Amino acid sequence: MVEEATINPDGTQDMxxxxxxxxxxxxxxxxxxxxxxxxxxxxxxxxxDPVYYLIFGxxxxxxxVYLFRSKKSEVDEFFEEMDGDKFNxxxxxxxxxxxxxKDKCIDAGWEPGVAPPxxxxxxxxxxxxxxxxxxxxxxxxxxDIPIVTHIQKESAGMxxxxxxSMCSVKQWRSYQAAEALVxxxxxxxxxxxxxxxxxxxxxxxxQAMQYHTMLKKKHSDEMQQVxxxxxxxxxxxxxxxxxxxxxxxxxxxxxxxxxxxxxxIKAEEREKQSKKSFKADGSIKKGFLTSTTKK
Numbered sequence: 001m002v003e004e005a006t007i008n009p010d011g012t013q014d015m016x017x018x019x020x021x022x023x024x025x026x027x028x029x030x031x032x033x034x035x036x037x038x039x040x041x042x043x044x045x046x047x048x049d050p051v052y053y054l055i056f057g058x059x060x061x062x063x064x065v066y067l068f069r070s071k072k073s074e075v076d077e078f079f080e081e082m083d084g085d086k087f088n089x090x091x092x093x094x095x096x097x098x099x100x101x102k103d104k105c106i107d108a109g110w111e112p113g114v115a116p117p118x119x120x121x122x123x124x125x126x127x128x129x130x131x132x133x134x135x136x137x138x139x140x141x142x143x144d145i146p147i148v149t150h151i152q153k154e155s156a157g158m159x160x161x162x163x164x165s166m167c168s169v170k171q172w173r174s175y176q177a178a179e180a181l182v183x184x185x186x187x188x189x190x191x192x193x194x195x196x197x198x199x200x201x202x203x204x205x206x207q208a209m210q211y212h213t214m215l216k217k218k219h220s221d222e223m224q225q226v227x228x229x230x231x232x233x234x235x236x237x238x239x240x241x242x243x244x245x246x247x248x249x250x251x252x253x254x255x256x257x258x259x260x261x262x263x264x265i266k267a268e269e270r271e272k273q274s275k276k277s278f279k280a281d282g283s284i285k286k287g288f289l290t291s292t293t294k295k
Contacts, residue, residue: 087174089147089178092140093143095143095185098133098136102136102192108129137189137193137196141189144186145209147178147185151182155179
């Protein structure tokens with residue numbers, strides 16, 4: 001069915017009630033649909049946004065904590081592997097040896113804190129307990145020098161690392177334990193020195209350092225002498241081996257020459273024998289291939 005169009009005085013046209021109504025209805029339906037979708041999205045966003053934010057925040061926080069702990073663990077392991085057992089110190093065996101000597105001296109009548117008068121050591125201490133005990137303490141003190149110098153050397157660096165949080169807690173505690181061990185040993189040696197000879201505690205560590213330096217130099221000189229002797233011995237052995245090799249090479253050349261001469265003589269004999277077996281024209285002489293037996 002064709003609908004009539006009405007032309008208005010202003011030049012516009014009306015397509016009829018049905019088409020206009022249909023268009024208006026479609027537009028209203030579209031607007032209502034879009035409005036419904038927007039309202040649904042608003043309700044969904046209002047209901048789920050806080051949950052998503054909460055979950056997202058928890059996940060991010062957990063990830064940061066994990067990364068921080070992993071990084072801290074890697075740093076601690078790095079410093080522990082780098083330093084190893086640097087501060088796993090033990091006192092030398094001379095410490096126990098000194099106390100064994102002291103117990104024997106006390107059992108034999110020696111009194112701590114009482115030193116024999118100057119010039120009368122032999123009469124006041126005929127068994128030599130004072131001298132024996134002093135020697136044992138000096139040996140102990142000299143043996144302590146390496147660990148004492150080790151802690152003194154590492155002290156400044158460890159304190160700086162700890163102040164800048166560049167060492168692990170385990171490493172710092174290990175250093176503190178080693179430092180306390182060495183400090184107590186230094187104080188005990190001084191106390192024992194005053195028991196043997198009052199006032200000796202003021203100079204015993206200085207004397208021990210001097211003796212340690214002397215012994216270290218002596219050991220170094222002995223090692224150099226050993227190495228020098230080994231070097232000279234090696235040089236002599238090299239010269240002997242070179243001379244022996246020269247003689248052996250000469251003998252080898254001589255034997256090679258003799259062998260070459262023998263081969264040359266044999267070759268000449270074979271050549272002569274070959275010439276005797278053939279005639280001038282190149283034919284084989286009669287009886288060359290047969291053997292005759294003399295009767």
